[in-house]
Amino acid sequence: MSTVPTRLLPDGLSTPALGFGTYPLAGSEAEAAVLSALEAGYRMIDTAASYGNESEVGRAVAASGLPREDVFLTTKLRGADHGYERTLRAFSASAERLGVDYVDLYLIHWPLPRLDAYADSWRAMIELREQGLVRSIGVSNFTVRHLDRLAEETGVMPAVNQIEMHPHFPQARLREEHAARNVETQSWSPLGRGDGLLTEPVVVELAHRHGVTPAQVVLRWHLQLDAVPIPKSASPTRRSANLDVFGFALSEEETASLSVLERGRTGGDPDTHEEF
Numbered sequence: 001m002s003t004v005p006t007r008l009l010p011d012g013l014s015t016p017a018l019g020f021g022t023y024p025l026a027g028s029e030a031e032a033a034v035l036s037a038l039e040a041g042y043r044m045i046d047t048a049a050s051y052g053n054e055s056e057v058g059r060a061v062a063a064s065g066l067p068r069e070d071v072f073l074t075t076k077l078r079g080a081d082h083g084y085e086r087t088l089r090a091f092s093a094s095a096e097r098l099g100v101d102y103v104d105l106y107l108i109h110w111p112l113p114r115l116d117a118y119a120d121s122w123r124a125m126i127e128l129r130e131q132g133l134v135r136s137i138g139v140s141n142f143t144v145r146h147l148d149r150l151a152e153e154t155g156v157m158p159a160v161n162q163i164e165m166h167p168h169f170p171q172a173r174l175r176e177e178h179a180a181r182n183v184e185t186q187s188w189s190p191l192g193r194g195d196g197l198l199t200e201p202v203v204v205e206l207a208h209r210h211g212v213t214p215a216q217v218v219l220r221w222h223l224q225l226d227a228v229p230i231p232k233s234a235s236p237t238r239r240s241a242n243l244d245v246f247g248f249a250l251s252e253e254e255t256a257s258l259s260v261l262e263r264g265r266t267g268g269d270p271d272t273h274e275e276f
């Protein structure tokens with residue numbers, strides 16, 4: 001079994017340096033995959049109310065027999081639940097589905113600026129943290145403008161912004177802004193969903209050079225850019241391989257050679273994307 005190193009969130013909480021993504025795993029497949037991921041050594045599980053698999057994730061954590069404090073659980077507030085009171089209720093429902101007394105990291109899934117309610121949700125998340133129901137609070141898919149508005153209105157900057165990031169969309173500018181504000185970058189679709197990225201000649205060449213797989217090269221790129229990747233795989237073999245990225249390193253030039261693969265985002269634009 002691999003052991004994942006830990007790192008510190010800006011608020012001092014210790015978190016695994018790499019997690020397991022659960023979208024679009026559903027039903028018994030989700031439960032089995034999360035249990036097998038925990039058995040393989042994953043200690044951070046990323047779910048969301050909108051993924052419809054929180055109950056399965058919770059059952060897998062319980063079935064693993066691991067002490068609750070050994071598993072770092074992230075879930076997210078869906079668009080339909082933006083607003084102060086709705087956020088409090090949505091959190092209770094998520095915690096109930098997960099079967100836990102507290103969640104380690106609670107994120108606002110998308111800012112949905114047209115609704116203009118994310119700051120009210122953020123006030124509720126601060127309250128949840130003060131009540132000890134959430135250990136750390138953050139956001140996902142926020143731009144710098146959205147982040148700064150939260151800090152200006154509440155005095156609390158999110159500890160984490162989980163964003164689309166992979167060598168086809170390296171997010172250099174936003175990562176710099178995160179560093180300036182002490183916000184941790186988590187990368188979703190860290191493997192670019194496998195689409196084309198893992199067969200890029202430079203990725204394949206680096207994999208040969210280091211005797212690893214293309215996916216391992218890409219995950220190592222995230223770690224070296226100080227980002228926390230949360231790869232998803234339905235395959236036990238690929239899940240284990242995706243964890244085994246702490247025994248080699250890319251040089252600075254090699255890391256930079258991947259970042260020039262930039263093409264643009266594949267997911268929604270945070271200023272306009274709406275999902276509820």
Ligand SMILES: NC(=O)c1ccc[n+]([C@@H]2O[C@H](COP(=O)([O-])OP(=O)(O)OC[C@H]3O[C@@H](n4cnc5c(N)ncnc54)[C@H](OP(=O)(O)O)[C@@H]3O)[C@@H](O)[C@H]2O)c1
Binds near residue numbers: 047191242
């Ligand atoms: N916050 C957000 O808005 C947001 C948005 C999207 C995703 N997420 C989170 O981020 C997680 C990861 O993102 P993602 O699932 O979109 O993309 P991803 O992890 O970049 O890619 C997953 C795809 O890559 C394949 N894959 C995994 N490991 C591989 C390997 N070693 N070699 C070759 N192919 C491999 C998987 O296929 P197999 O399953 O067949 O292995 C799957 O098709 C999600 O599960 C979710 O938890 C968050």
